[in-house]
Every structure is written in structure tokens, then in C-alpha cells.
Amino acid sequence: MTRQAMKSIDLFSKNVPGTTGILLRAVVGIAGCGGLGSNAAVALVRAGVGKLILADYDVVEESNLNRQYYFQSDIGKKKIEALSGHLKSINPHVHLAAFDRRFSSRDIPEIFKDADVLIEAIDRAETKSWLIEAWRTAFPERHIVCASGLSGAGRTETLKVKHSGKIHIVGDGESDMSRGLCSARVAIAANMEANVAIELLITNNRLRR
Numbered sequence: 001m002t003r004q005a006m007k008s009i010d011l012f013s014k015n016v017p018g019t020t021g022i023l024l025r026a027v028v029g030i031a032g033c034g035g036l037g038s039n040a041a042v043a044l045v046r047a048g049v050g051k052l053i054l055a056d057y058d059v060v061e062e063s064n065l066n067r068q069y070y071f072q073s074d075i076g077k078k079k080i081e082a083l084s085g086h087l088k089s090i091n092p093h094v095h096l097a098a099f100d101r102r103f104s105s106r107d108i109p110e111i112f113k114d115a116d117v118l119i120e121a122i123d124r125a126e127t128k129s130w131l132i133e134a135w136r137t138a139f140p141e142r143h144i145v146c147a148s149g150l151s152g153a154g155r156t157e158t159l160k161v162k163h164s165g166k167i168h169i170v171g172d173g174e175s176d177m178s179r180g181l182c183s184a185r186v187a188i189a190a191n192m193e194a195n196v197a198i199e200l201l202i203t204n205n206r207l208r209r
Contacts, residue, residue, distance in 0.1 A: 011048075011091060012024075012047075015047070015048055016202075019048070019198075020048050022201060022202055023047055023048040023049050023050065023198065023201060023202070024050040026049050026050060026051070026116050027049075027050070027051040027053065027114050027115050027116050028044055028049050028051075028052055028053070028115060028117050028119060028197055028201075029055070029111070029112040029115030029117070029118040029119065030052060030053065030054050030055070030119045030121055031103075031118060031119070031120055031121060031122060031131055032055070032120070032123070033054055033055075033056035033058075033079040033080060033083050033121070034056070034058070034068055034079070034121060034123065035067040035068045035121075035181065035186040035187075035190065036121035036147055036150075036186065036189060037054070037056065037083075037190075038070065038079070038083050039068070039069050039186070039190035039191065039194075040121060040190040040191070040193045040194040040197075041054065041069070041083060042069050042086065042090065043190070043195070044194050044197065044198070045087045045090050045091050045094050046091075047194070047198055048091075049094075049198075049201075050094065050095060051095035051096070051114075052095075052096055052097070053096075053099070053111065053112055053115050054080055054084070054096060054097070054098045054099065055099040055101070055103055055111055056078075056079045056083075056099075057078075057100060057101050057102040057103075058079050059076060059077060059078055059079065060074040060075050060076065060077050060078075060079055060082055061075065062075055067181050067182070067183040067186040069083065069086060070082055070086075078100055080098045080099070080100040081098075081100070084096050105130045105131070105133070105134035106134075108131065108134040108138055109138040109139075112135070112139075115142070116142065116201060117143050117144070117197045117200055117201060118135050118139075118142070118143075118144045118145070119145050119194070119197055120132065120135075120144060120145065120147065121147065128148070132146060136166070136167070140166075141166075142166065143166045143167075143168065143197075144167055144168070145169075145170065145197050146167065146170070146193075147170045147190075147193060148169055148170075148172075149172035149173045149174050150171050150172070150185060150186055150189045151179040151180060151181055151185075152179035152180070152182065153179075153180075153182040153184075153185060154182075154185075155172070155185075156188065158172035158174075159171060159185070159189055160172070161192060161196055168196050168200075170189050170192045170196065171189055
């Protein structure tokens, strides 16, 4: 047994039995590395997902630190660079494909072609819309996990998952950005997105072979 295999067994020894092998072979795409994307990425790496495809063009600002998985030392860095470092510090063997660029609907089939599941982690509603449409057009057989309605504080019971075919939406579906963003509520939603993706991977034992 290789040293890498030994480390993986130890790191994921508390995983749900029978899931580690499935997750290590899985590929999850994350469109956006802000509050949702950065926290979801951390959850997925801790769960044992073997490869993440990350796409974001932004830099870390101090105002991001109230809800995104970044630190004071990351300010001014590209989010892709900073997040990749944090993920590697959790699992040095995770495979990362990082796209540091602003992407459009035309880029989705190329950037995320290897993803079994896509997590949508974009702030703007109009971007969410074309991202979902581009993914569903390019890969109609694959699932996408989205978020809608996360602002405000508390009201944990309003955060739910709605399923519509291969589209899965986390959030309350109502609140808008005027309420501001709370670290705990954003992190809950991000982990819900990650949990849905993990469930899909496990249930389907890889969605695409």
C-alpha cells in the first residue's frame, strides 16, 4: 500500500462506511469561491472528494472575512490561490483544477467537463440563471446544486433543499441581499450544498463513468 493510500485511510477513517472510495474517485465543480464556494470546498475536501474544479476571478478583501473561508493573511490574494492553499493544508493529496478567470456561459462545457456534480456559488441572480442553463444544456444528465435566499440572520428552519429533476436549490428562496449576510447562515447553506453533492455522489455511485 502506498504512503498516500495510508494517509487517506487515516484522514478519512471516521467517514461513513463505504463512502470513502466513492468520494475519492469523484470530481465536483464549484463555480465561485466566495461565501458559498469556499466553505463548500472545505466541506468536500474534508469529506474526501478526490478532485475539485474551482473557478473564480476575484481577490480576497477584508469584507469577505465575515463569511468566506479566508484569513487576514489572504487579503489581496486571488481567491483561487488562497483557497487552494487552505484545501491542500487539509488534504495535500486532493487534486485541484483552478481557473482564475471571469467565465461566461460559453466556458462552462470546457471548464467543468470532468465534473460529476456542479455547485453553483455565485452572488448575482442573472449569473446564476445563465450558469444553470449553460450547465443543463451542456450536461443534461448531470446534477447541479444551487443556492437562493441566504441573507439575514437566524431563521435556520427556513433553509431547505428543493429538488426539481437534476436541479437542487438550497436556501429560503425569498430573502434578498438587503438584509445583509451572516457568517453562520451562509456557512450552513454552503455545507448544505456540499452535503447534497455528497449524497448525490454516494447514492449514484458516481453520476458519470
